[in-house]
Amino acid sequence: MKGKVFKSIVATTMATTMLMGSLTGCAQSSGGSSNGTSTDTSVDTSDKPDTWIADRTIVVQAYVDDIGYSLPNNLSDTPVGKEIKRLTGIDVEIQYTPGDNDAAVLASHLASGSIPDVVVTYLNDSSRPEFSLLHKAAKEGMFADVTEYMKNSKVYKKYLEEGYLPNDAYKNITFRDDLDGAYIMQLSIPAVDRTLEFNPQEEYVGGMYIQKDIVDTLGINPSEIRTQEQFYQLLVDIKNGGFTDDHGQPVYPLGPKYWGGSKDTLDYIVRGYDWGVSDGYNMDTDGTIKHEVETDYVYKKIDFVRQLLAENLINPEFFTMDGTRAAEVSETHNSAIIADVHNYKEIVYQTGDWVPLGPLDDYTGDNARTVRGKTGYGAWAISADSKNPEEIFAFFDFLSTPQGKMLGNYGVEGVHYDLVDGKPVVKEEVLEHLNNGDSEWLINNVGASFGGSGVVFWEYVMTDLDWLEECGESRPGASAGTGFEGAIQIATDYPYKKKLVPGLKATAYLSSEGLEEVKAQMSLLDYREMLVQAMYAPNEKEVQNIVEGFRTQLQKAGLEEFRDYLTETYTEDKESINFYPVN
Structure with a gap:
């Protein structure tokens, strides 16, 4: 029986979850018909566009909260939904069921043995918990083999090319030795590996940020703070500088992460002692694989922070402060240094009060950011019980063609954007809503993604991506001057080096x-x-x-x-x- 291996998973992850039939009633959905999939093969397609696939509804169950919380009231009624229907004949009904976490809901639905036409889920790589669920489902025959469809597709045929897919996606996800076909398609594969390139429009400059006024008063170059010793001395200098916050209270030299106290900030504040670069593991110079706790670096990290605590150089609630208070101590300048924020937070790109600090060198003396090379993001699979799965595959293939990507990310040409020298330029009305963060308008009045600011689903399910090459900008509206100018300027002013270290954690x-x-x-x-x-x-x-x-x-x-x-x-x-x- 399909789903039998998932019974034990459900028992521990979502014991009270109802079966799929019940869940559909309370799930959020958008577009299409609630009657499910229907295909009319008798329709005359002679007067249809070349992109026509079939007159039908495809039901998608999404296990991605960003998708679920950005669904239109009725996707089929949006301009993008109507244009997709005109071009392909497809109505899309997207369902999302909130739960304790998306992986638990996925486990429950697979355990029920009944899923809609398509499932879409998180899947950065094969190490995520979602993959073990998808893998078992594929082995149990719950998904359709799409190998034959790939061969004649416009975009997904690239997955068959040697070297196109990331190593993990090829060997561990789509073309596994223990599967007799291709059942799981990883999404968001870059058309070209640009991971070692630095493009300010695409860069999130995260980590420690310091008040610019303090930088100016101390006369330092924050990018030259590279070692743990230099970082410690800076904290001492701040304490001795008599700096105060907006309420006249002494600042803490080092404050918590903007979003709340977190152990993740250890990645930034003791980077020089981070020997276990692969989730705590690394290879020693003698070729022995060790966990960091087997080395002296564990004590170097502990002793450094203990010294900061003893000398009142760090907020004592650094690891425990709730998100509301952490944002407050940042916004009132009670933290001289925010342990973790990035250039796309309003406090940074809108105020000009903060500049990046460091980053600190790692234990090898290098401050470059490590990248893995080509990676994917997300995955989809077609139910083995779906009708005419080749039509579903063709539809997802269309979404990743240049025409599909432009429609799903920018909207309808001539209505929401114009083509200038072959590149999209967002119209003024849309740009105004985009700059103002008016996601609801973008979602219901346009129905496109706009780089994740609107209907996230469209951008999420695309692949073979190279926005800069195809669109002339890495996010819609970036080249027209947007509210993110400050964020892009920070990335321009504070570029960082990258080094390639391939492989999974x-x-x-x-x-x-x-x-x-x-x-x-x-x-x-x-x-x-x-x-x-x-x-x-x-x-x-x-x-x-x-x-x-x-x-x-x-x-x-x-x-x-x-x-x-x-x-x-x-x-x-x-x-x-x-x-x-x-x-």
Whole structure:
């Protein structure tokens, strides 16, 4: 019976979730007909456009909250929905069911054994929890094999070309050895690998930001703060500088992440001691794979933050402050340095009060941002029970053609944008709503994505992407001058280097066959939580007990077995795991 292997998953992830038939009644949906899929093969298509596919409705179940919360009141009534119907004959009904998390809802629906025509879900790579669900569903025959459709497609035929797909997408997702066909299509594959290029329109400059007034008063170049020692001295200089916030209170030299206290900020504030570059793992110079807790770097991180706490150089609620207060201490300038924000937050790009700090060097003395190369984002699969799956495949293929991408991302030509020298230029009315952040208008009055500002679904399900080449800009309206000018200027003024370190994070391989028990045990361990506990420990003896306790727990969880698996995997393929190259 289809879905039988998912029963145990549902028991632990969504015990109270109803079956698919019940869920449909309470799910958000947009467009199409609630009667499901229908195909009329008797329709005369002689007077139809070349893009015509079939007069039918395709029902899509999305497991992506960004899609679910950006659905129009009625997709078929939007200008984009009507144009897609005219060009392809397709009405699209998109369903989204909120839940504890999207993966849990996906597990529940697959367990029910009944899914609509198409499922669309998150899937950055094969390490995400969604993939194990999709993989089991494919092995159970729940999805249609699309191999034959790919061969004659306009866009997806590229997936068959050697070297086009990222290594993980090719070997671990779409063309797996343990599947007899192609069932899962990863989305958002770049047409060209531009990961080592720096384009200000596309860059999110995240990490630490410092008040510009403090920079000017101290007479420093914030991009030259590169080492842990320099960072520490800057915090001391700020404390001694007598700086105050908007209420006249002394500032904390280092404040929390803009969105709230978070262990993630360790990536920025102790980057020089981040030896475990692959989810805590790395390869030592002797070729031995280790977890960071087996090295002295664990104590370097702990001791650095303990010193900041002892000297009142860091907000004591740095890791625990709620989001509302964290935003407030940033906006009132109570934090001299925000531990993590980026150039597309209003506090940064609209005010001019903040500039990027660092980034700090990593443990090798390099401050370049690591990139993995070509990657995907999201995935889709066609139900094996759908009628005429070749039509569904053809529709998704159309969405990724230049015509489909332009329609889904910019709207209708002549109505929402004009072509100038072959490139789209957003019309003034649309640009005004785009600049004002009027997503509701973009969603219901246009129905296009506009780079994720409107109906996210269209952009999300596209692939073979190269916005800069095809559209002359990396996001709609960027070349026309938008509210994001400040963000783009920051990226221009503070470019960063990139270095290629291919492969998946080491922990992605915990999902491999034979490591089920190791994964279950290691999922109970939280290395960053241990670090924070040790940073707030009352004395050095307790710090040592906490660290040694974690080392013991890691060993009992199956570290040696996992280490052996990683070693064998890395020996066979040096690009399989993104360890830093051995010097």
